[in-house]
Amino acid sequence: MKRLDTQTFTFNEKLTEEQISFFNQNGFLHFKNFIAKDTVQLFLNEFKRIEEQILADGEQKINGVPLKFGKDLDGSPLVQRICFASKFSPILREYIQDPRIQSLTALIGGDARVGEDEKDGLVFNHYVRDKHSKFTSMGWHTDSPRDLFLGQKIHKMLNIGTHLDDCLSRNGGLKVLPGTHTQGVFQTLFRKKQFIDHQPDVNEVGLDIEAGDLTIHDGDLWHRVEASVFEGEQSRRRVMYVPIVTGKYVPKNEHSKTPFYQRLAKYVVK
Template sequence: MLLPADYPRFTLSRAGLTPEQVAFFRQHGFLHFRSFSSPEEVQALLRAVAALEQQWRAAGRRKVSGVPLKYGRDVDGQPLIQRLAFTAQHSPVLGALLQDARLPALFELLGGPGGRIGADEKDGLVAGHYLHAPGSTFSQMGWHTDALRDVFYGRRPGPLLNVGLHLDACPARCGGLRVLPGTHRQSRWQLLTRKLYFLNTRPDPAELPIETEPGDLTVHDGRMWHRVARAQVSGAASRRRVLYVPVLSGPYRPKHAGSPTPLYLRFLDWLR
């Protein structure tokens, strides 16, 4: 079983992935890259997310391309949008992030030809703001796989990576990403039934906490079981902000202003 001190932290280069990186991903289903973004870039991204959140909140916006925004309250009781979808389409700074020349190196992990960054597919570039405080509606996320989206549409799960850029330091006591290494190689039956989707938030003896620093990038296979743990601390110390975007191949299925709300997103109302 992998322990936090055991797995390697890599560097992502525009020259491409190394054989060691590809082999580790094939076996365990995830990669962790240090210092993808500089401290200055992290601050610029935080400002861009805050500006977009304020803009949408002032406008009373409830959905973006069919995806609901998740409203909650900050540590001071002020209104806050804690999950924003398709942010790259509405912010030049966030859009520029997806143009980074290093990201196409990840396409190799899809295991086949092609590959693209899903800026206008699935939920696009999602900004998540996790907080363990009174009034927060987004402090954790139960066990799930990202392949559930395809299952809800009656499609065979296609190649998918979930790429996350972490904007706050997140030691294990602050919650954060937990993965079950190797579960990306499970059967389709295990993908559907290994755990109760989203409602099961209990720790697993085999789970691995991914402890990140601001600017770290993580990648995990969409078939892997993972969760977001609630912080053991509360208030401002529990704040965890992260950007996630899908990397995928196969048929292009963009979302638009008239897109219906997918059934699986109704689970968002259950998350606290």
């Protein structure tokens, strides 16, 4: 595979032909300054409020999906992965209903829709590297095979990431293998050991991300989140993801069962 130089774009109301072509070839897009810095802070404030509510209520799961807990740098409780976050916040719900977000469904077309109440909904990941933290990285994986664990065939999907902290590639963060979204089902499932393999790949591309950037990656694209080279405050990375999904509408609610693969997650996610 030919090594790809990092390329970024600016989003102006709708996707351009150049952006669509780049995505079709490589399986990802990186938009700079998708949201303003004050909006970044607004979202961080919302997630802090949601975290406090979850801790106060003693929640362990939302719609059957386990939350991930850890401790912050000062030893205080930290919710490091929050799913279905928009159910707690009209502000976050309004954001994922924004026409710009909704317009991204054009990348896979058909019945594509923003999955606010499907899969894990709007997810907030909070990575921090410290002796207290249990969530510093995520091994190589693809997203769409989760359908198999739910007894469904694999459907096309996207993951839309809104980044709330700066994270230059040399410091860790999101790494992708361009073009792997076009591989067959066997390679989508078994090219690497899902979530277990953390080793760098000679063909991987790291993204130089700043707070306010937006990334898109195809659900069949191999990607990972590398641990920060720093410890402490410099290692903090917060990002929220919402899926764009296709196929049968399968919403989750408070009566939903925990999928088998999510029961195993604690053993493979560092």
